[in-house]
Amino acid sequence: MHPRVLQVTERLIERSRATRQHYLALIATAAAQGPQRGRLQCANFAHGVAGCSATDKQTLRLPDAANVAIVTAYNDMLSAHQPYEHFPQLLKQALHEVGSVGQVAGGVPAMCDGVTQGEPGMELGIASRETIAMSTAVALSHNMFDAALCLGVCDKIVPGLMIGALRFGHLPMLFVPAGPMTSGLSNKDKAAVRERYAEGKASRDELLESEMKAYHGPGTCTFYGTANTNQMLMEIMGLHLPGASFVNPGTPLREALTRAAAQQVTRLTQQGGQYLPLGQIVDERCLINAVVALHASGGSTNHTLHLPAIARAAGIQLTWQDMAELSEVVPTLAHVYPSGKADINQFHAAGGVALLVRELLDAGLLHEDVNTVAGRGLHHYTEEPFLDGERLVWRQGPSVSLDDTILRPVARPFSPEGGLRLMQGNLGRAVMKLSAVAPEHQVVEAPARVFHDQQALADAFQAGELERDFVAVLRFQGPRCNGMPELHKLTPFLGVLQDRGFKVALVTDGRMSGASGKIPAAIHVCPEAFDGGALARVRDGDVIRVDGRSGELRVLVGADEWEARELAPVPAPEVGCGRELFAFMRASFSPAEQGASAFTASLESLR
Template sequence: MHPRVLEVTQRLIERSRPTRERYLALIDAAASEGPQRGRLQCANFAHGVAGCTSTTDKQRLRLMDEANVAIVSAYNDMLSAHQPYEHFPELIKQALREIGSVGQFAGGVPAMCDGVTQGEAGMELSLASREVIALSTAIALSHNMFDAALYLGICDKIVPGLLLGALRFGHLPGVFVPGGPMPSGISNKEKAEVRQLFAEGKATREQLLESEMKSYHSPGTCTFYGTANTNQMMVEIMGLQLPGSSFVNPYTPLRDELTREAARRAARMSRQGGEFMPLGRIIDEKAIINSVVALNATGGSTNHTLHIPAIAQAAGIQLTWQDMAELSEVVPLLARVYPNGKDDVNHFHAAGGVGFLVRTLLEAGLLHEDVNTVAGHGLQRYTREPFLEDGRLAWRDGSAQSLDESILRPVSRPFSAEGGLRVMQGNLGRGVTKVSAVAPEHQVVEAPARVFHDQAELAAAFKAGELERDFIAVVRFQGPKANGMPELHKLTPFLGVLQDRGFKVALVTDGRMSGASGKVPAAIHVCPEAIDGGPLARVRDGDLIRVDGIEGRLEVLVDPTDWAAREAVAAPEDKGVGCGRELFAFMRAAFSSAEQGASAFTSSLEGLK
């Protein structure tokens, strides 16, 4: 093992020991009680099986040696990624009946699309939806009828939310079931060019719409390497999905057979199945470290600097941004997938995908191999890839070489010696940046500040021709407590155009830019956030700011005496009304800082300490 990976892992184990021990004691106590439905009163049990349309299922549920598998799904047919889940429950139930088990649809969780709500009022509910999904998952499992669970979810906040909820029932075995990406549409290069032309007023709305619909064109996950596909890569490497299953396209025979096998694995991992392995024993410190290594090796979504710490905490593990950044220093960048490259996740999968990635990282000692997974003990199993042999699912050794080194490379020939994730800190607070897609000449920017209180203000200034110069955009009051921390994707085309015109530009914000952020340097998730009186609330137009992605510095270059004497500006008038935002005011007030996962559950998990 690489000494840095060992060092960070051991430090994480020691730091987490009290809370991890408490968490394991909780799930072990729950697991020791046996099948919960066997302890229900007769009327309670009757309610739990009344909806079964199969008499055989009802009879099996009366037998405590038969496994009942919960299905928790984020299906809706508005999200392209989740539309394929419509037919998964029947596949799952039939696969379980064939092995003498039962599947019950335990509950649905909401699934919103950040792509649809981008720049709209609904985006202010996006991060909060993660907490709602966790709560919905807990409600689905609260009936105590189940011996294992299948979690059907893909996109941005959905997989983290499912995991947060599932870990509170960590005594249950659990398998995550992907749906797969849509087939590739037009090239990402062409799509990005049309977006920039539209931002400059050189393309019509009709041309932009045609381009977007050729890109997002069918059921399946969007094919760029944003948060959704980072989720899939991450949960596979954490051992929560079947090997090689993340990027198999929907509505294919292989996809359907992988879904059936996920159901069978969940049943086998139950106490009745004889291979008992609860979810809380799969997600441990080593699995968390593996997820961070994979995030860095692939240049994945910066949203996971929020999600992975929150997930870790739900399992009693105290991960920090510093841990993540120290791993980034020694984990090479092995993948270039749009927006960090020109190709999409289908090309990544064809080039060797997760199997090759795991193989080369294991050989370099950068991943822990001795971990529990849904496929059995040992991460070596995840170097294999699935295929159909006479209609039956089988696995074979994955590629030992990348089939396209413009997309995926071995550790010996990386795109960069480091992952590109850094903690940014200085007198403006602490944040994170991802420099894997930022050209070296743009990684350090020193320029006057231009302050905005939302992305619409920046867009208006661009269209008015006020930004044709070097500047650093400070977009504040965008943190979790202020307005729910919406993504600020609408900034990307404008800042990208200005950078292409030769101006030195960067972004500093207490908000998010997500996994689709690209070539413009950005210090994001800055905390303390402005609404809490953080330093961003004291920045004025014209202040000289330095964003140094190489050294990880985030500083305002103002006389220290003058800076200390400044008062923070007040937050703009609260606009958190409409589109349901007022319903989430209590949650915004409860959110922790970005560094603590921007979670409403931080205080509720204090009992682990």
């Protein structure tokens, strides 16, 4: 093992000792009670099976049969989740074949950042993750189940499912992906039309035609944003079947993997003889593996929020410092848009997850000796699934990249370090994703231009006020102020200015999209302006230094003047589009570094 990986892992284990022991005791107590439905009173049990067939009712009276909860994020407005329409029936059929039963235990909401981007609904994004976690807990609260299958793909859905599922960590669980859509218009061409539209050089009809060609069918969007990063991480954490993440929907292999997931989770139940609950898979080593894979693949910055929140649900105290120290030694092995030109289907064809895992294992950057749904050891994830006639089999994946413009070995990385930088200075702490930022753009020192919302920056761009070097400060965008919406709407405007030769950067207590890249952006600034953070002191014209190389985030104002400044007033809360319903949740959100989670305080109290 690489000494840095061991050092960070051991420190994480020690830091988390008290909360992790409490968590393990919690799930051990639940597991010791045996199959929960056998302990229900007769009326309770009768309610739980009333809608089942006569055969399933009889099966569920037998203690040796497994009842598998299906928790689904299906809706047919999200392309990534539309394929889930037919999954429950497929899963139930596969479970029947091995003498078990499946019940759809509950649905969870699934909003699409692509639809809500720049709209009021985006302010519900982080709140939706917490709502999904609570919905998952409600679905599993009936004590009818011996295992669970979680159906989710996109940005907040998988983290929400994970947070909720981990509080039922005594149950075996397996995550079932739906796969990416087939490739359409290239991401590079799509981005070019967006920038032309921002400049007024393309019509709305041209923009719409481009977007429709890019997002054209069922499945995950093909860029390497948060949704596909979710899938990568679930696989490397051992929660997908090996090679399941990036098989397209509607294919025979996708169907075979879905059926196999249902049957595999029954083997992990107490009745199946290979009992392995979720809480024993998601441990400190598993989470370190996730962080390493995030860095090596150039994954979404949203996971600097999601991974700490997931970790806390399992009693583990993962920090940005842990993530940053790993980034220093983990090479960037993948260039998928926005870090490169390729899409996720091309990454998969070049060797995909199997080759990435092989390279990282061989370099001692991943813990191999971990639990997974496929068995003990991460070596299972160097294999790929194939159909041998109608039989699903796994074979060793490729040992070399089939396209080294997309995926490279550790010996010849795109960069010797990962894509994440921890930013620190008198403006607070933040993160920056460097993997898609060209070296010449990684350091910006320029006067500030302060905005309180995305539209104000767009208006300034259209008015020609931004034709110069500047650092855009977008404040009051943090979790406690307005729910921390993504600010991807800014990318075309800032990208155009950068292409015109200006030095531009963004500093914000909000989020950027997992697909954002080429603009240096210090995001998730803590403390946020709403809580009196330093961003609330910044004024137009203050010179700010954003140094992605050294990690410096500093306003160059004298200390006395800086401390004497009054804080900018907090804007009035917005209403409409349901935002007012989530005011109670925003008030409970932890700082971004702790996952921007409404549950942090309640979980911390369990130490």
